[in-house]
Amino acid sequence: METTLRITSARAGSSFVAGIEKISGQKLLACYQCGKCSAGCPMAAHMDVLPNQIIRMAQLGMRDQLLAAKSIWMCVSCLTCNSRCPKDIRIAEVIESLRLTVLRSGQRDDNLHIMELSPDACAVLPPIATISAMRKLTS
Amino acid sequence: MGNENKPMKLAYYPGCTLKNQAVNFDASTVSSMAKLDVEVEELDRWNCCGTVHALNSDNVMNRVAPVTNLIRVKEAQASELMTGCAMCYNTLKRANIDVKSRADALATINDFLSLEKTKYEGDVDVLHLLEYLRDRVGFDNLAKKVTRPLKGLRVACYYGCLLVRPKEVAFDDAENPMVMENLVRALGATPVDFSHKTECCGAYHTVDKPEVIADRTDKIMGSAHGERADLMVVSCPLCAFNLDFRQDDARRLNPDFRNMPVLYFTQLMALAFGCDEPSLRFDLQHIDPLPVLKARGLVQETLDRAPA
Numbered sequence: 238m239e240t241t242l243r244i245t246s247a248r249a250g251s252s253f254v255a256g257i258e259k260i261s262g263q264k265l266l267a268c269y270q271c272g273k274c275s276a277g278c279p280m281a282a283h284m285d286v287l288p289n290q291i292i293r294m295a296q297l298g299m300r301d302q303l304l305a306a307k308s309i310w311m312c313v314s315c316l317t318c319n320s321r322c323p324k325d326i327r328i329a330e331v332i333e334s335l336r337l338t339v340l341r342s343g344q345r346d347d348n349l350h351i352m353e354l355s356p357d358a359c360a361v362l363p364p365i366a367t368i369s370a371m372r373k374l375t376s
Numbered sequence: 377m378g379n380e381n382k383p384m385k386l387a388y389y390p391g392c393t394l395k396n397q398a399v400n401f402d403a404s405t406v407s408s409m410a411k412l413d414v415e416v417e418e419l420d421r422w423n424c425c426g427t428v429h430a431l432n433s434d435n436v437m438n439r440v441a442p443v444t445n446l447i448r449v450k451e452a453q454a455s456e457l458m459t460g461c462a463m464c465y466n467t468l469k470r471a472n473i474d475v476k477s478r479a480d481a482l483a484t485i486n487d488f489l490s491l492e493k494t495k496y497e498g499d500v501d502v503l504h505l506l507e508y509l510r511d512r513v514g515f516d517n518l519a520k521k522v523t524r525p526l527k528g529l530r531v532a533c534y535y536g537c538l539l540v541r542p543k544e545v546a547f548d549d550a551e552n553p554m555v556m557e558n559l560v561r562a563l564g565a566t567p568v569d570f571s572h573k574t575e576c577c578g579a580y581h582t583v584d585k586p587e588v589i590a591d592r593t594d595k596i597m598g599s600a601h602g603e604r605a606d607l608m609v610v611s612c613p614l615c616a617f618n619l620d621f622r623q624d625d626a627r628r629l630n631p632d633f634r635n636m637p638v639l640y641f642t643q644l645m646a647l648a649f650g651c652d653e654p655s656l657r658f659d660l661q662h663i664d665p666l667p668v669l670k671a672r673g674l675v676q677e678t679l680d681r682a683p684a
Contacts, residue, residue, distance in 0.1 A: 262433035279576040283588055311588075314431060315576035316541035320550050333431035349584050361621060362583060363397040365463060365614045369427040370580035 242297060253300040253338075260334035267324045268292045274318035274328045284308040288318050288328050295331060309335045310348045310374065340376040349374035386508070387454040388416035389445060391425055391464040393613035398461075400657035401613060404642040405460050405505065407655030411521050411646075412513055419448050419457065425464040426471065428580070436481045442471035443485050446500045447492055460505040460642060462538035462612035469502040469545045504539065506555050506611065506641070507547040515562040523650040525564025528672050531644070532600035532608040532636075533557050533567055535574050536615045550574070556609060556641055563648040572599035577618040589618045590625035597626065597636050606668045607637040609644055616640065620662040637665035647674065 258265060268289070275287040286294065286306045294303050303309070309332050318328040339346050349370055354362075386409070394402035409416045422445055430438035445468060449457045459465050475482040476498040486495050509518060533556035540550045548555045551574065557567035578585075578592040596619060600608055610616050620638040627633045639661065646655050647669075658665055669675045 260432050260434050279578070279592065280588075282591075283585075311581075313576060313579040313581060314428065315537040315579070317537070317574075317576065320541050320543060327431070330431045330433075337432055351583075354583070358583075361397075361617075363393045363613055363617050365391075365393040365427065365461075366580050366582050366617060368392070368424070369463070369614070370583035372428050372430075373580060374584065 240299070240302065242299070251298060254295065254298045256338065257295055257331060257334045260337055261327065261330040263327050263331050265292060265296045265326075265331070267326050268296065269324065271323060273321050273323065277317045277321055278312075279315060279317065280308075280311045280313060283311050288312075288332070291332060291335070292326070292328060295335075303335055304339055306335075308332075309339075314373070336373065345376055347375040351375070384414045385454075386414055386416050387419050387449050387452055387457050389419050389422055389425070389457050389459040389461075389464060389468070391459060391461040391613075394461060397660070398613040398616065398640070400643060400660045401460060401616075401640040403655045403657055404640060404646040404651070407651045408642055408646040408649050411649040411651065412509075412518065414513070416458070417452070419445065420452060421448055425459075425461075425467045427463065427467060429467045429470045436475075436484050439471045439475060439481065439485055440488060442468045443475060443482075443496050444489065444492070446472060446502075447489070447494045447496050449500045450494050450496070455499065456501045456503055458503045458505055458508055460611060460640075462504070462536065462610075463614060465502065465504040466538040466545055469504075470542075472498070472500065472502050473544050504547060504611075506539070506559065509559060510547075510555050515558050518559070518645075519562040519564075522563055522648045524648055524674065526560075526644065526648050526672075526674060527564050529565040529669075529674060530568050530604055530606045531560045531565045532570050532603065532605035533560060533573060533641070534596065534600075534608050534610045534615065534619065536610070536612055537574070537576050537579075538612055540574055556611070559641060560609065560644065563644060565644070565648075568600070568603040568605045570599045570603045570605065572596045577615045579614055579618075582614070582618050582622065586622065586625055587629070589622045590629045593619050593622045594626040594630045594633055597623065598630075598633070600636060601634055605636065606672065607639055607665055609639050609641040611641055623663055635663045637661060637663045637668060639665055 272289045275289045286308045312332045314329045390402050424441050426441040540546045560567045578589040582589045
């Protein structure tokens with residue numbers, strides 16, 4: 238990712254940071270980048286931005302990069318990161334708040350189109366799978 | 377176990393998938409609990425547990441479905457609700473903890489549910505079946521009911537996420553839980569120690585990214601194979617679907633992948649208690665467990681899979 242970031246006292250993006258902290262109930266600045274969340278993440282291999290990088294970018298208010306990241310849709314809230322964080326930050330809650338920021342935007346920017354599933358898929362998928370996918374990936 | 381002569385009654389929440397693809401989980405739960413002299417009473421008018429617990433702290437709307445179920449428990453004159461589904465357990469328990477600790481959130485939900493005759497006051501406890509078996513029945517008592525010890529059967533106990541995370545709902549160690557291993561041992565089987573027992577199966581990505589699930593299934597089942605397990609037991613119908621049905625995809629991904637049957641822990645319990653085929657429903661398993669069970673002498677040679 239090619240990004241130039243200028244850190245100033247103007248605190249651009251601070252309303253985004255405040256929103257993420259409010260939805261998630263987490264204090265982003267508690268993170269000291271040990272990387273334990275990314276080390277244990279079962280979805281890390283499929284992510285473009287790792288969980289510890291998500292927290293860093295959220296601290297810095299990098300709204301557009303975060304909301305465009307594939308990672309926020311890959312996280313399945315398994316909570317391995319949360320349970321291993323030495324600072325008790327709930328990383329999964331932060332990622333959920335990023336998903337919600339997209340899903341609540343009113344753009345219907347869904348990451349699952351359930352009507353496009355094949356009849357074969359619909360025939361075997363249990364309700365626990367389809368309902369939870371819709372709960373997490375659709376507005 | 378409380379009153380010796382009268383069977384104990386326990387409010388039971390099956391959840392949606394136990395009435396659909398996971399009828400084998402439901403049937404084996406009810407029949408094995410009957411063998412333990414516990415009468416499970418399905419909750420009247422239960423609704424969706426809410427599926428995945430919403431992780432946001434600024435909206436209580438997602439707590440309405442679980443709280444409605446807890447109201448039904450009160451209406452059934454009960455103070456505890458037992459469920460075997462790991463996801464229902466996790467969602468009901470977390471919603472319960474959340475509203476118990478936030479009076480304003482509970483007041484908002486009760487206001488929203490103003491047509492309900494009963495108010496929820498945080499006065500119901502949510503239990504997982506494994507927790508009930510360990511703490512109320514006791515594995516020593518449970519072992520006495522075994523009529524068909526599962527001798528020689530090597531079992532990989534898979535917990536996934538929902539029984540052990542977050543720590544508020546966990547009833548065992550988050551990194552190395554042992555409750556299922558202790559149950560399996562009480563049934564006469566041999567639990568194996570494998571590395572992936574609390575690794576996520578990929579959950580609902582089975583809907584939109586089945587190739588990711590194939591990779592998870594390959595790694596999880598491969599780790600159990602490495603310890604020479606005969607089969608795997610689970611407590612979550614979503615894990616069960618991913619680890620059982622997605623083995624076909626795992627084999628396409630990795631030509632060296634070997635199949636392994638996946639059962640609900642209650643099916644293993646019902647088998648050891650001598651319950652008959654209608655309460656086992658092995659015909660609903662994608663990977664047929666009968667060859668390995670026959671090889672271990674645990675089912676009769678004549679028992680065939682019922683036609684689907």
